[in-house]
Amino acid sequence: MTIHFPFQNTYSALPANFFARVAPTPVASPRLIKLNRPLAVQLGLDPDLLSTPEGAEILAGKRLPDGADPIAMAYAGHQFGHFVPQLGDGRAILLGEVIDTDGVRRDIQLKGSGPTPFSRRGDGRAALGPVLREYIVSEAMFALGIPTTRSLAAVVTGEPVMRETALPGAVLTRVASSHIRVGTFQFFAARGDTDGVRALADHVIARHYPELSDAAQPYHALLAGVVARQAALVARWLLVGFIHGVMNTDNTSISGETIDYGPCAFLDAYNPAQVFSSIDEMGRYAYANQPRIALWNLTRLAECLLPLFDSEQEKAIEQAQTILGEFPEKFTAAYQAGLRAKVGLFTARDGDEALIQDLLDAMAKNAADFTLTFRHLGDAAADDAADVRAQFTDPAAFDEWATRWRTRLALEPQTPAERKAAMGAVNPAFIPRNHRIEAVIQAAVNNDDYAPFEELLTVLAKPYEGQPQFAAYAEPPLPEQMVTQTFCGT
Numbered sequence: 001m002t003i004h005f006p007f008q009n010t011y012s013a014l015p016a017n018f019f020a021r022v023a024p025t026p027v028a029s030p031r032l033i034k035l036n037r038p039l040a041v042q043l044g045l046d047p048d049l050l051s052t053p054e055g056a057e058i059l060a061g062k063r064l065p066d067g068a069d070p071i072a073m074a075y076a077g078h079q080f081g082h083f084v085p086q087l088g089d090g091r092a093i094l095l096g097e098v099i100d101t102d103g104v105r106r107d108i109q110l111k112g113s114g115p116t117p118f119s120r121r122g123d124g125r126a127a128l129g130p131v132l133r134e135y136i137v138s139e140a141m142f143a144l145g146i147p148t149t150r151s152l153a154a155v156v157t158g159e160p161v162m163r164e165t166a167l168p169g170a171v172l173t174r175v176a177s178s179h180i181r182v183g184t185f186q187f188f189a190a191r192g193d194t195d196g197v198r199a200l201a202d203h204v205i206a207r208h209y210p211e212l213s214d215a216a217q218p219y220h221a222l223l224a225g226v227v228a229r230q231a232a233l234v235a236r237w238l239l240v241g242f243i244h245g246v247m248n249t250d251n252t253s254i255s256g257e258t259i260d261y262g263p264c265a266f267l268d269a270y271n272p273a274q275v276f277s278s279i280d281e282m283g284r285y286a287y288a289n290q291p292r293i294a295l296w297n298l299t300r301l302a303e304c305l306l307p308l309f310d311s312e313q314e315k316a317i318e319q320a321q322t323i324l325g326e327f328p329e330k331f332t333a334a335y336q337a338g339l340r341a342k343v344g345l346f347t348a349r350d351g352d353e354a355l356i357q358d359l360l361d362a363m364a365k366n367a368a369d370f371t372l373t374f375r376h377l378g379d380a381a382a383d384d385a386a387d388v389r390a391q392f393t394d395p396a397a398f399d400e401w402a403t404r405w406r407t408r409l410a411l412e413p414q415t416p417a418e419r420k421a422a423m424g425a426v427n428p429a430f431i432p433r434n435h436r437i438e439a440v441i442q443a444a445v446n447n448d449d450y451a452p453f454e455e456l457l458t459v460l461a462k463p464y465e466g467q468p469q470f471a472a473y474a475e476p477p478l479p480e481q482m483v484t485q486t487f488c489g490t
């Protein structure tokens with residue numbers, strides 16, 4: 001007898017070439033270091049049972065929950081622009097799907113749970129640092145209101161993993177509305193398996209876009225739906241200063257959630273060309289390049305769907321181009337609306353876009369902290385500009401802009417207090433800053449100390465609240481704390 005999970009699996013009922021049946025590999029001595037209790041409840045799981053030694057064994061892949069049908073999903077993908085026909089879950093195993101308390105189907109997946117037929121030369125394992133990073137950042141994104149996979153639990157395995165040095169091994173339990181990626185479509189398309197592409201598209205429509213099942217052209221509508229969700233998602237990323245870091249097509253979710261947190265990081269000082277990932281030497285996935293890359297990835301999805309669009313390829317391509325052509329407008333509308341809210345505008349007028357761009361340009365020139373500039377801008381609306389001015393190496397650059405901004409604000413009836421409140425609800429005080437994440441990882445890896453991890457999670461759970469007792473967490477790094485590079489989770 002083991003703990004029961006209320007699984008209702010659908011992906012493992014798809015054709016056999018969609019996945020490989022494989023069980024997690026047991027580990028020496030699992031220890032639960034974090035359980036996301038509210039998320040457990042939302043998934044219909046008992047957090048008290050999951051906190052028992054038996055629960056830790058399940059979350060480490062040492063024991064299977066009742067009803068599990070563990071699989072590794074097949075997928076392909078473009079990595080930094082180069083196509084790899086077979087990637088797949090090389091270190092992740094899907095335990096199954098549950099229907100959560102909101103009625104949403106959710107995957108429960110172990111990441112770092114041992115080798116699978118897709119592991120290639122990898123060991124199927126994850127190190128503690130990247131597991132903590134993904135836990136922190138995915139939960140921070142959730143609290144910011146941005147679509148994302150979630151983190152249910154982190155366990156240490158009691159076994160080392162060999163990277164450049166030996167590191168403590170860990171397993172993350174990841175929850176997603178699904179783990180279907182652009183690369184999943186590419187897996188079948190690359191094999192000329194149109195039936196596979198169709199079966200996957202039907203599954204995705206039923207699961208993520210049920211409103212499209214009655215559309216006159218459901219596969220066209222599916223592409224349009226994914227285009228819309230990705231446009232909205234990437235706009236949200238830019239509006240909080242998030243850099244995904246590895247926007248490969250296998251890391252692009254069909255459901256529109258942020259997925260696969262590797263060398264991701266948030267901007268401190270605003271710099272549109274910012275790159276943190278050590279492997280992104282060409283800046284392909286730089287902050288401001290993300291919309292362009294999202295469209296590139298969506299174009300790869302469209303290519304997979306062409307055979308479902310029209311038997312005449314030229315017609316199919318034309319149709320795909322029309323749908324992809326909606327991306328720039330959708331992205332820009334979401335991004336500009338978000339920016340207007342960030343600077344406290346309630347309406348849209350000619351000239352707003354240029355005005356806001358001038359602020360961003362001044363921020364870039366003056367190394368202004370992205371998060372704090374917008375957070376403190378609300379005070380400046382009420383004439384207290386000290387904190388926002390302090391973000392600029394030359395505060396006069398802000399003053400010059402603020403004069404024009406106040407003229408624009410005066411065209412709206414809202415009081416400074418109303419404006420400040422509205423701005424506070426869209427401009428977070430707390431983001432998972434790199435130097436904080438690094439400090440958490442160091443304490444855990446070097447001293448087995450998880451108190452900093454817990455405290456950071458507490459702060460990031462309420463990013464829009466002032467939380468004066470945690471004011472230090474809002475601060476950018478001191479020069480000696482600056483983290484300039486992040487590394488992949490492998």
Ligand code: AMP
Nearest residue numbers: 087088089090091119122123124125490
């Ligand atoms: P990622 O860079 O995490 O998106 O992973 C790209 C591909 O490499 C996916 O197919 C992963 O499953 C696989 N992979 C990454 N790390 C490992 C590992 N330690 N062992 C086996 N496969 C891995």
Ligand code: MG
Nearest residue numbers: 250251259260
């Ligand atoms: Mg990946």
